[in-house]
Amino acid sequence: MKKQSKNVIWWCLWFVFALALAAYFSWQLFLKKEKTAFLIGEASHGHFQIEMACETCHTSPFGGKDILQEACENCHAEDLELAHDSHPKKKFTDPRNADSIKILDARYCISCHTEHQMEQTRAMGVTLPDDYCFHCHVDIGEERESHKDLAFDSCASAGCHNFHDNRALYESFLVENANQDWIKTIVALPLVNATSIKNTETKPALTLDEAVAPSAHMNEDILHDWEMSAHAQAGINCEGCHSTSQSQSNKVHQNNKKTNDIWIEKPGIETCKQCHQQEVATFKQGKHGMRLADEVSHPLSAVKPADSPSSASLQFHENALQKHQSCTACHSAHRFDREFAAVDACLGCHDDEHSQAFEASPHGQIWQHAIATNADTGGLVSCASCHMPRGIEKSGGETIVSVNHNQNFNLRPNEKMLRSVCMNCHGLGFAINALADEGLIRNNFSGKPSVDIPSIEWALKRENR
Numbered sequence: 001m002k003k004q005s006k007n008v009i010w011w012c013l014w015f016v017f018a019l020a021l022a023a024y025f026s027w028q029l030f031l032k033k034e035k036t037a038f039l040i041g042e043a044s045h046g047h048f049q050i051e052m053a054c055e056t057c058h059t060s061p062f063g064g065k066d067i068l069q070e071a072c073e074n075c076h077a078e079d080l081e082l083a084h085d086s087h088p089k090k091k092f093t094d095p096r097n098a099d100s101i102k103i104l105d106a107r108y109c110i111s112c113h114t115e116h117q118m119e120q121t122r123a124m125g126v127t128l129p130d131d132y133c134f135h136c137h138v139d140i141g142e143e144r145e146s147h148k149d150l151a152f153d154s155c156a157s158a159g160c161h162n163f164h165d166n167r168a169l170y171e172s173f174l175v176e177n178a179n180q181d182w183i184k185t186i187v188a189l190p191l192v193n194a195t196s197i198k199n200t201e202t203k204p205a206l207t208l209d210e211a212v213a214p215s216a217h218m219n220e221d222i223l224h225d226w227e228m229s230a231h232a233q234a235g236i237n238c239e240g241c242h243s244t245s246q247s248q249s250n251k252v253h254q255n256n257k258k259t260n261d262i263w264i265e266k267p268g269i270e271t272c273k274q275c276h277q278q279e280v281a282t283f284k285q286g287k288h289g290m291r292l293a294d295e296v297s298h299p300l301s302a303v304k305p306a307d308s309p310s311s312a313s314l315q316f317h318e319n320a321l322q323k324h325q326s327c328t329a330c331h332s333a334h335r336f337d338r339e340f341a342a343v344d345a346c347l348g349c350h351d352d353e354h355s356q357a358f359e360a361s362p363h364g365q366i367w368q369h370a371i372a373t374n375a376d377t378g379g380l381v382s383c384a385s386c387h388m389p390r391g392i393e394k395s396g397g398e399t400i401v402s403v404n405h406n407q408n409f410n411l412r413p414n415e416k417m418l419r420s421v422c423m424n425c426h427g428l429g430f431a432i433n434a435l436a437d438e439g440l441i442r443n444n445f446s447g448k449p450s451v452d453i454p455s456i457e458w459a460l461k462r463e464n465r
């Protein structure tokens with residue numbers, strides 16, 4: 001009898017233990033291990049690089065759509081706010097609009113952008129049919145003469161409206177910028193300046209002799225490249241990047257082997273971050289650096305290791321397939337040449353029709369002419385002028401100009417480029433038409449637009465009623 005009850009206890013214990021073990025392993029499996037088997041469907045175009053880092057979106061197994069909402073907002077709320085989102089969540093939590101969410105609950109991102117459903121996912125991760133504006137704006141034809149016979153799947157076509165970002169498309173803006181020439185006076189793009197570097201005491205420039213690294217690492221090419229760079233000008237010597245402790249860099253003058261043990265052979269992104277926070281932060285928000293983002297780059301996401309073009313969806317050069325995404329992918333280790341980074345570096349990897357067409361386009365011709373004649377390229381159009389616009393920030397009486405390193409910041413919908421880029425030089429009407437013309441995007445803007453978007457005309461008509 002006694003033995004039997006002991007057995008029962010054993011069995012119970014064993015059962016509980018086995019259950020705990022099973023629960024532990026399934027949780028571990030969900031979080032850590034081979035997750036491909038659990039992936040219920042490929043992630044969207046925007047997220048496929050992080051699809052194996054399940055917990056960036058599913059931060060907890062409980063909580064349902066509120067948990068997902070929090071994750072979406074964590075990564076995207078700031079951009080939507082900068083975009084002056086026309087349909088923010090608060091519009092739909094307003095009781096006056098309660099009716100509108102009965103059919104389509106626009107408070108939740110996943111009502112329109114669900115995941116793992118590639119067969120119904122369209123551009124920009126939208127998983128709704130094209131004519132969804134209908135649900136809430138069914139009466140628009142009665143309110144506006146111009147909209148009477150329009151189909152509902154045309155509201156959000158190029159140059160008309162977007163659901164979120166209408167910064168260059170709202171009525172008073174269209175009216176204000178009507179009747180402009182195709183080229184306005186060219187406003188020189190703001191030039192990058194030294195004040196973007198906030199947390200360094202810049203030291204006087206060193207001479208080559210003073211800037212000596214451990215002798216094992218001496219190399220004429222490196223010395224030459226460094227000497228020509230903005231870093232040398234600003235007194236950032238070898239140890240500014242290669243030393244484990246920044247404070248040691250004051251001691252460069254004691255050129256000797258004692259400092260050998262703190263020499264880092266290949267400084268990474270964390271080194272750059274010590275002096276260039278803004279650039280590192282924006283780099284991690286776009287497709288180039290998103291795998292390195294703090295939310296993603298913990299050991300769990302190592303399941304899909306290739307942080308190189310070989311796992312991407314666009315066209316790339318064969319020999320670029322194994323290159324790693326990092327600061328030096330464009331800047332190379334010691335030259336840090338901004339002109340090289342703005343075109344040639346891009347073309348070392350990207351090999352699609354649009355990228356290839358740049359050099360023969362009017363913008364590209366002007367750029368190449370300036371490079372060939374050693375002229376100032378500061379205000380000209382390169383890949384980077386469109387894809388990495390310079391941002392201006394005023395802080396404490398200082399104007400800080402820095403480069404946005406998130407190539408997706410103004411990429412889609414492409415009307416995001418109207419104000420941030422094109423309108424520095426072109427009239428609004430011309431630029432709207434150019435960005436709505438798919439042929440022009442393919443040939444990288446060689447020729448005049450072949451489409452004519454009537455938005456400005458309609459806005460003027462209504463204004464003059």
Ligand code: HEC
Nearest residue numbers: 035038039040047050051052053054056057068110114115
């Ligand atoms: C970019 C964000 C994102 C990533 C990364 C992601 N998911 Fe999802 N997942 C979603 C969204 C959004 C839904 C849809 C929820 C809905 O429509 O109710 C979803 C739904 C699911 C569902 C269906 C159950 C449910 O909660 O509705 C499962 C299972 C799931 N995901 C597993 C995974 C696994 C496993 C991974 C990693 C291999 C992963 N997901 C990665 C966003 C993501």
Ligand code: HEC
Nearest residue numbers: 046056071072075109113124125285286287290295408412
């Ligand atoms: C870990 C950060 C992260 C999380 C969490 C996340 N995203 Fe993203 N998302 C990105 C990045 C990075 C991109 C690619 C760059 C870009 O397009 O802005 C992207 C792309 C997108 C795009 C496509 C944009 C385009 O131009 O193609 C949409 C739409 C989107 N996310 C919506 C969501 C929604 C909805 C959720 C919540 C279910 C979510 N994201 C969760 C980081 C995140």
Ligand code: HEC
Nearest residue numbers: 072076083106108109112124126156162163164165412413
């Ligand atoms: C009612 C549908 C709907 C809801 C709700 C919605 N979106 Fe979108 N989203 C779209 C559409 C449509 C686009 C395509 C571009 C456009 O029309 O603005 C888009 C585009 C985007 C983009 C691409 C960049 C941009 O600025 O347009 C991101 C990122 C994005 N959505 C994130 C989100 C996030 C995060 C949420 C939740 C806070 C959300 N969306 C809620 C419909 C929706």
Ligand code: HEC
Nearest residue numbers: 086091097100101104106132133135136155156161162163
């Ligand atoms: C879930 C309901 C819903 C959907 C779907 C929806 N809207 Fe709206 N929209 C609203 C509400 C609510 C307002 C605010 C009305 C107001 O303030 O009078 C609004 C306002 C607008 C405005 C006025 C803009 C502004 O800044 O005041 C425009 C233009 C607009 N929507 C266009 C669209 C287009 C185009 C689509 C489809 C891409 C769309 N909406 C989809 C509910 C919706």
Ligand code: HEC
Nearest residue numbers: 193194197200230234236240241271272275327331336338
């Ligand atoms: C110890 C601080 C420090 C570190 C570390 C550092 N930089 Fe710099 N960087 C500077 C300063 C100061 C300038 C000069 C600012 C100016 O003239 O605009 C500069 C300028 C630049 C420029 C502009 C070049 C030009 O021609 O205008 C680039 C690009 C750059 N750094 C990239 C990097 C990268 C990539 C890393 C990491 C490998 C890095 N920096 C590490 C301080 C630093």
Ligand code: HEC
Nearest residue numbers: 211213217222223226231236237238240241265266267333
């Ligand atoms: C602004 C930061 C920065 C400064 C200043 C700098 N380096 Fe480097 N250096 C790097 C980076 C980043 C790498 C790694 C390149 C890679 O990952 O391939 C590197 C790599 C090297 C290497 C490894 C060999 C190679 O080519 O990969 C040597 C040697 C070197 N640097 C020497 C120097 C010397 C000598 C100086 C001073 C004259 C110097 N570095 C100044 C950033 C810097």
Ligand code: HEC
Nearest residue numbers: 192196272276279280283326327330338341342384402403
């Ligand atoms: C995709 C190519 C590319 C990558 C990757 C890249 N940069 Fe740049 N960077 C550029 C270009 C192009 C410019 C100059 C743009 C201009 O002159 O308008 C630039 C300019 C800069 C500048 C000078 C302007 C400013 O903002 O102060 C700094 C500093 C800089 N980059 C740092 C970095 C750091 C740090 C990283 C890694 C996180 C990095 N870059 C990764 C292309 C790149």
Ligand code: HEC
Nearest residue numbers: 287308309312313314323329341342345346349383387407
């Ligand atoms: C080391 C190779 C490499 C270099 C150099 C490089 N890129 Fe990329 N680029 C990529 C990869 C990989 C992606 C991600 C593609 C994806 O996720 O589908 C990408 C994505 C992009 C995207 C977003 C595409 C999309 O559909 O969302 C743009 C825009 C872009 N790059 C422009 C540039 C520009 C401009 C430069 C030069 C200033 C540049 N790239 C330099 C490899 C590179």
Ligand code: HEC
Nearest residue numbers: 346347350354355358363381382383386411412414441445
């Ligand atoms: C005058 C502005 C402009 C210039 C210059 C420019 N682009 Fe673009 N690029 C765009 C626009 C607009 C799009 C399309 C965005 C959309 O509608 O999806 C685009 C799209 C892209 C894409 C994404 C393609 C895709 O299918 O997702 C890449 C990659 C890219 N450009 C790289 C480059 C490179 C590399 C250069 C220089 C060799 C360059 N671009 C020059 C404006 C420009």
Ligand code: HEC
Nearest residue numbers: 362379380381417421422424425431434435445446447448
């Ligand atoms: C820094 C000034 C500048 C910016 C920014 C700029 N452009 Fe241009 N663009 C020019 C100049 C200059 C020309 C060539 C004019 C000429 O050939 O006489 C040009 C030519 C063009 C052409 C070709 C016209 C033809 O007849 O072949 C198109 C299309 C165009 N731009 C579209 C755009 C678009 C779209 C944007 C924004 C994404 C943009 N540009 C940004 C200055 C600029």
